[in-house]
Amino acid sequence: MEERILIVEDELQLARLMELELDHEGYAVKVSHNGREALGLLQEEEFDLVLLDIMLPEMDGVEVCRRLREFSDIPVIMVTARDAVPEKVEALDTGADDYITKPFAIEELLARIRALLRRKNNALKEDNNVLTIADLVIDKDKYEVKRAGQEVELTKKEFDLLVYLAENKGIVLTREDILSNIWGYDYLGETNIVDVYIRYLRSKIDDPFAKKLIKTVRGVGYVMRDDQE
Numbered sequence: 001m002e003e004r005i006l007i008v009e010d011e012l013q014l015a016r017l018m019e020l021e022l023d024h025e026g027y028a029v030k031v032s033h034n035g036r037e038a039l040g041l042l043q044e045e046e047f048d049l050v051l052l053d054i055m056l057p058e059m060d061g062v063e064v065c066r067r068l069r070e071f072s073d074i075p076v077i078m079v080t081a082r083d084a085v086p087e088k089v090e091a092l093d094t095g096a097d098d099y100i101t102k103p104f105a106i107e108e109l110l111a112r113i114r115a116l117l118r119r120k121n122n123a124l125k126e127d128n129n130v131l132t133i134a135d136l137v138i139d140k141d142k143y144e145v146k147r148a149g150q151e152v153e154l155t156k157k158e159f160d161l162l163v164y165l166a167e168n169k170g171i172v173l174t175r176e177d178i179l180s181n182i183w184g185y186d187y188l189g190e191t192n193i194v195d196v197y198i199r200y201l202r203s204k205i206d207d208p209f210a211k212k213l214i215k216t217v218r219g220v221g222y223v224m225r226d227d228q229e
């Protein structure tokens with residue numbers, strides 16, 4: 001999907017130049033020449049990154065950034081007119097992620113945009129490796145499970161089973177589904193192994209807590225569900 005960038009710049013020629021370059025790089029670009037208007041756009045539309053000039057009509061870039069941070073953590077690159085250190089410090093203090101000084105080489109701007117978008121995408125990926133159901137938190141990267149803030153020790157199989165149930169939250173899984181996914185299609189051991197492991201898992205993540213997350217669906221299998229949802 002195309003990443004959307006908002007350029008906020010009141011120098012029309014520079015704004016146009018940046019728009020053309022970013023468009024050429026394959027970004028979806030929108031331009032605003034006014035700080036107040038830009039803030040409105042940021043409230044109404046989804047963007048992936050903002051290039052924010054500091055000296056702007058109606059509302060300066062520092063103020064736009066400050067207000068933006070009240071509702072969004074979108075990456076912001078401040079564009080400063082000159083090499084003014086206090087201005088840069090102020091920009092970063094209000095929550096900008098980076099800044100660039102005019103005049104700049106377009107290649108440098110593009111490199112900074114790529115770096116920030118990469119960081120943002122990595123952060124999103126991390127989030128996908130953390131599963132949350134009610135007060136149960138499963139961190140797939142760290143092999144860590146917490147219930148109500150307390151760490152729960154699980155064996156590898158119990159962990160795999162829990163992740164499988166959590167990733168299929170709200171979906172009833174048959175014993176066969178669970179068996180083939182966790183133990184493999186060629187598993188030839190005890191057929192009640194699923195029930196045994198569900199029991200182990202319950203003893204660790206459900207029994208000590210009031211709210212039960214693993215439900216038995218009689219005659220079918222198991223489902224993980226937060227009944228409050």
Ligand code: CA
Nearest residue numbers: 010053055056
């Ligand atoms: Ca300006």
